[in-house]
Amino acid sequence: MRHVLFAACAALAVLSSAPVLAQSPAAPAPRVQVVDGDIARFWTAYDAVRAESDPARQRDLFQRLYIDQGTPGLAAFMQAKGYTIDTFLDAIRAYPTYWDTVRPRTALAGQALEKLEIHLARLRELYPDLRPAGVYFEVGALRSAGTTQGDKVLIGVEMATGDASVDLSQMPPNLKRFFTTYFASDPLENLDLLAAHEVVHTQQRGERQTLLAQVVYEGVADFVAEKATGRMPKLPYVTYGPANDAAIRTAFRADMNGEDFGGWLYNGVNNPFGTADLGYYVGYIIASRYYDRAPDKAAAIKAMLELDYADQAAVQAFVDASGYLNAGAGSGI
Template identity: 30%
Template structure:
């Protein structure tokens, strides 16, 4: 997921309905801790110091740490990762203590199963970072931090860093292999978001802009991992592409020129946006979640196929400012899709 001001205000609200802010931007003012240096793709490590300190405290307190114990044994003297994760997520020691008391089993499993698996994923991280560095050698790669939060966020990004909320990510899949797959997606897709330049925050086309941001991250992630992001979603969407594009265009019209974070809330525009983005666990009936990612990736595929300079096309995915111009240059939809608009998705 990507987050940026006007559009992102809606996404932060959307996260309460969706997947608990899996990697939205940190919603905070300037941090008091200096950001870390860029990661070296060949030697990058996964910073687990904070997670290890939490695990030791959890064990020492029988899984029932108090707010005072969490403050002294975890939050005080913590790393940049916890500093990024505290505003809007951990909040404070009291909030964290309540979250742990509410679901100690989730923290216990994350410590026993997912923390060791996350540490072992450094080989996956290096492989993905080496591929990203080869593709985009001028871009600075973020450091990765493992932390435990208040059960409300799977991850976020701050200057020079990505931070993973282990107790939330661990709950997304009951198997270690599934958890490792989640991490690989995070390392690829979410890292691309840290490399992207924020488009205009109140874009004339907020839905199209959001789909292109997410589609670009999926497109680049597919290149560096060799895997199709969410193959089940792609398999469902491909035979319905014409109908989906017809629906997407209608919702583009409903969101065009509207600030999704405005007060009072533009409910019709937000509802149109939510059909495609920010709807993990709450997609329209019969639809896979986050179909806007797939639409955006299809537009970028057309753009990339038509581009004589493929590296310039990749850079455009990171630096684009005008979503409508991208759509026009892409030539999307292809003639086969335009001629088959009778296929309509379930409502």
């Protein structure tokens, strides 16, 4: 297993107007541990499973060669996404051409690390209280390209490194549509952006009970990641949202205090707008309007990252301060 440790942030330059404290060493920059050894372990287990026809033997091999030897990141990923041995084995058996064609691409995940280090330095500038996090490259079972659990960023490389060369022919139509759209967004090229988004999530706190809290949670991660990386993901909601802002805002107001995320997040295109994840757009605009209105930009970032998403009154106050959901609010990313 390769463990790569790098500084999350470079030391900030001291402003010429700031006083010099001769005996006050700078606080050490938080570090990010990047672990990728589970990728190789997965493919060892995959080869063993494919060479074995007995289901019980397949389970034993996969358990011993991948799960039992996995990192804490693999255990966290399995817990976060409800993965079991059967989840993995069912996906391996159902889509062998997918796995065979995505395999060489999973080795490319490490190329995002250099850019990620730069982004983390920028995050430290934006938010000096940035806490350490671990980034784990995992092979999942096609449920997530990226998520978090606690201080762990969990990247599913079997999705996050794919492109149009990956064979989707064995998938049902709904999955084929999803992956075709997702791979068109150049996920490998944007893996550093995804990782930055997920690192932001490791800084946030509070369980989200309403749709409003969840979209703000996601939108803040998009907004702060954009500040760190200088770009947004090439996903449909980024362009569709500004062009249809008024209708989106009206529809969102009707749903925002509910607990059903299905029409707005993690939903594919099965919603009235026919565009996935428009809740990210709503949350991003709320965060950006809050930032634009704030006289102290550093304090605005701090407020975003320290917002307690379990406190619905605090979430509502943040949204109100943005002005976005008020009548006559403007549009555009």
